[in-house]
Amino acid sequence: MKTALITGVTGQDGAYLAELLLEKGYQVVGTYRRTSTLDLWRLRHLGIKSKLILESMDVEDLGCQVRLLKKYMPDEVYNFAAQSFVGVSFEQPLLTSTITGLGVTNLLEAIRITKPDTRFYQASTAEMFGKTKTTRQNEETAFYPCSPYGVAKLYGHWMTVNYRESYGLFACSGIMFNHESPLRGIEFVTRKITDAVAQIKLGKSDKLVLGNLDAKRDWGYAKEYVEAMWLMLQQDVPQDFVLSTGRTNSVQDLVHFAFQAAGLGPWKDYVETDPKFVRPVDIGVLVGDSTKAKQVLGWQPRTDFKQLVSMMVEADIRRHSQHEKTMLTI
The missing domain is CATH 3.90.25.10 (UDP-galactose 4-epimerase, domain 1)
Structure with a gap:
């Protein structure tokens, strides 16, 4: 049985991915940031709350991450933990930078220290392209973020590339265009x-x-996008992929x-x-060009x-x- 650790499991993508991995026979450890009230409605809606191992974890706390990795020794880590609201990032740029940006580095460092053969997925975003002049954006398009959220995500994206190239980690990013579902937060x-x-x-x-x-x-269905995330970590070589509908x-x-x-x-x-x-x-x-995902992963939105x-x-x-x-x- 493989073990997967999903940060931000209470969010839209985390919940759908947890459902998918449980169906595939994984042991799934889901982490959440401890707050005064814990919102588990998505996990209850999907009927998977009792099947998960839930642990509180703050991506700003490297020590906590190292302890969790040592405890579960996951085969795969999927990172969705972030301050993910673009509008809020203008109001709270420092918090966004710390959680959405530096939090990625903490996770990568925890993996490097504890279990460097763990496969790592980073949830990157089309917001990194920002004010790009290209008609369609693919893996080779230059980035030009225009919000604190986009800038923080770009930092996390490049750190993922850096740890892959510097330390040989199996680390990759899914550059996701907007993906929605009935589990989307009311803030969007x-x-x-x-x-x-x-x-x-x-x-x-x-x-x-x-x-x-x-x-x-470019809006797609989130439940289909998590399938691509899993496929990315099943490849022989770690690569980054644009995930989009192209419309x-x-x-x-x-x-x-x-x-x-x-x-x-x-x-x-x-x-x-x-x-x-x-x-x-x-x-x-x-608007994204996900030709690479179609050719390499065999994935396309339906x-x-x-x-x-x-x-x-x-x-x-x-x-x-x-x-x-x-x-x-x-």
């Missing part, structure tokens, strides 16, 4: 939209306020499909814009954008309906 614009649409559908709200409707992203949609497209999925009238009847939701520096268009949005809207309608039923029985 995709879930903000689908949750608001669900509430409007059920008569609990009558308005949705957004920022830049013209921003375009873009605007926030306005997302809004249109969400209202359509809920069977509501014209979205313009419910949507307002507010400049306070626009980032200090916003990326116009990012769920189109409209299906993804409908899936999320339906899940949020169920959530709010079930919550209402629960409240009525109390």
